[in-house]
Amino acid sequence: MTVLSKSGFILIMLLVCYVPLTSGYDSVDENQAILHSDSENGQWHNNTLQITGTTTLQPQTATWVLIDITEEYSYHNIISSGEFFSEVTPIDESLWSWSIQIDVEQYDCICMIQVTQPHADSVQTLTRVVFIGDGPHAPMLLPSHQENITLDGRITINAESLHSIPVNESTLNLSWCYSPYGACMGEIYNKQIQLTYNTSSMKHQLSIQLDTNNFSLTDGKWQFEYELHNPFLLVSPVINFELNVDETNPIAEIIAPSTANEGETVLFDGSGSHDGIWGSDLQSVWTVLQPDGLQRVATADEVEGMVFSLNPTLSGNYYVNLDVIDSVGRLTSTSCELSVSNLPPSVGIEVLSDVKINSQNALLSLGEELILEADIHDTNSDLAKIQIQWFLDDILISNTNQVTVNDLDVGEHKMMLVVTDDDGASDSQEFKVTVLEPSSDAPMDSQEESQPILITIVFLALFILGAILTKRNKSDSLPKWESASEEKE
Numbered sequence: 316m317t318v319l320s321k322s323g324f325i326l327i328m329l330l331v332c333y334v335p336l337t338s339g340y341d342s343v344d345e346n347q348a349i350l351h352s353d354s355e356n357g358q359w360h361n362n363t364l365q366i367t368g369t370t371t372l373q374p375q376t377a378t379w380v381l382i383d384i385t386e387e388y389s390y391h392n393i394i395s396s397g398e399f400f401s402e403v404t405p406i407d408e409s410l411w412s413w414s415i416q417i418d419v420e421q422y423d424c425i426c427m428i429q430v431t432q433p434h435a436d437s438v439q440t441l442t443r444v445v446f447i448g449d450g451p452h453a454p455m456l457l458p459s460h461q462e463n464i465t466l467d468g469r470i471t472i473n474a475e476s477l478h479s480i481p482v483n484e485s486t487l488n489l490s491w492c493y494s495p496y497g498a499c500m501g502e503i504y505n506k507q508i509q510l511t512y513n514t515s516s517m518k519h520q521l522s523i524q525l526d527t528n529n530f531s532l533t534d535g536k537w538q539f540e541y542e543l544h545n546p547f548l549l550v551s552p553v554i555n556f557e558l559n560v561d562e563t564n565p566i567a568e569i570i571a572p573s574t575a576n577e578g579e580t581v582l583f584d585g586s587g588s589h590d591g592i593w594g595s596d597l598q599s600v601w602t603v604l605q606p607d608g609l610q611r612v613a614t615a616d617e618v619e620g621m622v623f624s625l626n627p628t629l630s631g632n633y634y635v636n637l638d639v640i641d642s643v644g645r646l647t648s649t650s651c652e653l654s655v656s657n658l659p660p661s662v663g664i665e666v667l668s669d670v671k672i673n674s675q676n677a678l679l680s681l682g683e684e685l686i687l688e689a690d691i692h693d694t695n696s697d698l699a700k701i702q703i704q705w706f707l708d709d710i711l712i713s714n715t716n717q718v719t720v721n722d723l724d725v726g727e728h729k730m731m732l733v734v735t736d737d738d739g740a741s742d743s744q745e746f747k748v749t750v751l752e753p754s755s756d757a758p759m760d761s762q763e764e765s766q767p768i769l770i771t772i773v774f775l776a777l778f779i780l781g782a783i784l785t786k787r788n789k790s791d792s793l794p795k796w797e798s799a800s801e802e803k804e
Contacts, residue, residue, distance in 0.1 A: 350432055350439045356457060357477035357518050359446040364417040364428065366443060372432045374403045374411045379431070381417060383424040384444075384552075385452070394422060423448025425455060444477060452479035453549040456521075456542070458556070465559045467643035469526040474554065476543055481515040486544040487523070491530065491558070494538040495592075504531065525558065532560045535592055559642070565590040565597055567639040567649040574654045577630050578694030581653060583637070586621040590641045597621075600638040606631025606655070628696035630657035630738050659740035660693040660701060664732055667717075675746040677730075685720040685748060689732055697736040706731040723750045 352368030370377070381395040400413040415430070430441045446452045455477040464470065476485070487508040492499035512519050523541070527533070537558040543551040568587035575581045589595045601613035601623040617624050627633060636650040667686040671678040679685060689703055705713040707720065708729055720730070728748040735741040 349434060350430065350441050352430075352441055352443065354443055355518075356444045356475065357446070357455070358443075359450075359479060360419055361448065362418070362420045364419045364426075364445060364447065365414060366428060366430075367412070367414040368430075368441065369406065369410060369412050370432060371409050371411075372434055372439065374400055374413055377413070377430060377432050379415055380429050381419075382427045382429065383422075384427050385425045394424070394426070395419075419447045423450075425452050446477075446479045450479045451547060451549065454478045454485070454543045454545050454551040456551045456554050458554050460556065462555070463557045463559065465561060465643055466525060466527070466532070467561055467645070469524065471522055471524045472556075474521045474523075476519045476521055476551070478517045478519075478545060480547070481517055482545050483512045483515040484546060485510045485519075487521065487541055488544065489523070489539065489541045491537055491539045493533075493535060494557075495536050497538075499538065506530075527560060527562060532558070534560050534563050536560075561590070561593060561641060561643045561645070563591050564645045564647045565639045565641045567637050567647045569635070569637050569649055569651050571635070571651055571653065573652065574656065575627060577627060577655055577657050578696065579627070581625045581627065583623040583625065583635055583651070584621070585623065585637045585639070588621060588637070588639045588647075590639075590645075593641060595621075596642070598640040600640070602636045602638075604634040604636075605629060606633065625653075627653070627655040628694070630655050657736070657738040657740055658694055658697075660691055660697065660734050660736050660742050662692070662732060662734045662742045662744055663690040664688070664744050664746070665690050677746065677748045679723065679748060679750045681725055681750055681753065682722070683750075685723075686717070687720070687730075687732075688717045689734065691716075691734050693736055697738075700737040702735040704733040704735075706733070720748070723748065725750045725752050 349372060350368070350370050352366055354366040354368065364381070377400050378398050379396065380393050383392045383394050395417055397415070397417075401416045402414045404412045406412055415428070417428075419426075424447050425444065426447050427442055427444050432439045444455055444457065457475040457477065458472070459474060460472040464472065487510055489506045489508065490503060492503045493501050508523070510519070510521065521543075525532075537560060538555070539558055540553050540555045542553045566589055567585065569583055569585055570587060571583040572581060583601070585599055585601075586595065588597055588599070590597060599618070599621055601618060602610060603613065603625065604610045606629045613623050613625075623635070623637075625633070625635070631654075633653040633655060634650060635653060636648060638646055638648045640646050665688045666672060666677065667688055668684055670683065670685055677685060687705075691698065691701060691703075693701060703714050703716060704711055705715075705718045706729075709731075712718065712720075726749070728750070729745065730748050731743060731745040733741060733743040
């Protein structure tokens with residue numbers, strides 16, 4: 316058996332790279348029709364090889380090579396090449412027909428012609444496999460499947476067989492083995508499939524159905540090869556591919572706490588999930604059912620790898636579900652429950668005004684103002700919904716964070732602050748406010764201060780007036796002395 320032969324692997328790589336899957340457009344979308352040829356695979360040319368087609372790319376950019384791929388175990392030689400189409404005819408704006416003619420009279424081979432044109436940052440490629448010379452030539456297999464195939468139950472692979480002479484039957488030989496590390500381990504299996512065609516032709520479509528039962532396949536990596544034998548004992552080059560069998564559901568696992576407090580970050584670790592021999596390369600989808608009944612899918616910011624980070628903003632029960640999906644689409648789910656407890660609020664009171672504080676008692680003078688502010692601590696989600704109540708002598712006076720109290724009567728008053736979160740949990744602070752009476756030794760007012768002075772002034776005035784009147788009376792009773800001038804007269 317030539318299973319996994321290096322040369323065969325090289326050949327299939329060349330065929331996958333150069334051979335089209337259909338006879339239509341190559342390496343491009345059919346609707347684009349960038350580089351196209353109606354020339355089919357398997358044509359036989361003796362003197363002149365001619366291939367025709369159309370292109371929407373600048374025709375002067377075309378190059379081509381003719382490669383001999385006859386020998387499976389030899390180096391594939393380029394036997395001819397060129398930098399331009401042989402003929403170009405404008406058809407429409409940005410559309411040209413082209414042809415390539417190559418003198419192949421001296422060649423006898425199974426050959427592949429490859430036409431390339433640059434397009435943007437890539438290269439558009441068109442390939443055709445042809446028979447050249449007298450022959451007879453070995454058949455060729457052109458696979459339309461990938462080199463790496465995943466199997467879950469059953470799959471069909473297709474290939475096109477090319478013959479240099481008409482045939483109506485052939486034999487397909489398959490070989491396979493278990494190869495977890497790239498080389499066969501254990502038994503090598505073989506199977507022959509007799510192919511009968513409805514019409515005698517040089518081209519046939521082959522379909523090979525693979526399933527785990529008929530081929531004794533278990534989960535893991537398998538190496539396959541197949542070749543075609545025609546009735547003239549000519550054998551095609553070997554086609555190789557790798558088959559990855561996955562018929563087992565993955566295992567989903569979650570590691571996470573069962574309880575948490577509101578506002579805490581909780582990690583749900585699904586990295587223990589695995590897919591048997593295929594390891595832990597899985598896709599994951601996390602969903603959450605919240606206590607309020609809202610079910611949502613975890614956001615990209617909440618997931619890193621196989622770990623889901625949840626920040627519960629509500630108290631109650633959360634139901635977290637993990638879906639793991641393997642490479643073939645098999646899905647397994649697991650879930651867990653998280654009980655989230657509410658954290659009650661805590662509150663303090665800050666006094667913003669300049670007043671005397673004695674223990675739990677605020678001392679105010681009559682008419683003095685008291686400014687208070689609530690200092691509340693709770694989870695961020697609850698702070699936005701917190702209820703604030705200020706009571707003065709058991710009467711609600713405010714629902715705001717800050718309150719001003721004034722115009723209190725003399726005596727003791729009870730002040731109380733109560734805060735309540737959205738879960739009904741609460742905290743409170745209570746203290747007394749004492750308004751003092753004015754003291755007896757307090758300074759008098761201006762009228763009272765001026766009254767003794769006024770009395771003193773009145774008494775002093777009366778005393779002076781009395782003295783003046785007494786002196787006047789004494790003067791009138793004394794003799795009046797006259798001047799000397801008055802005596803002489």
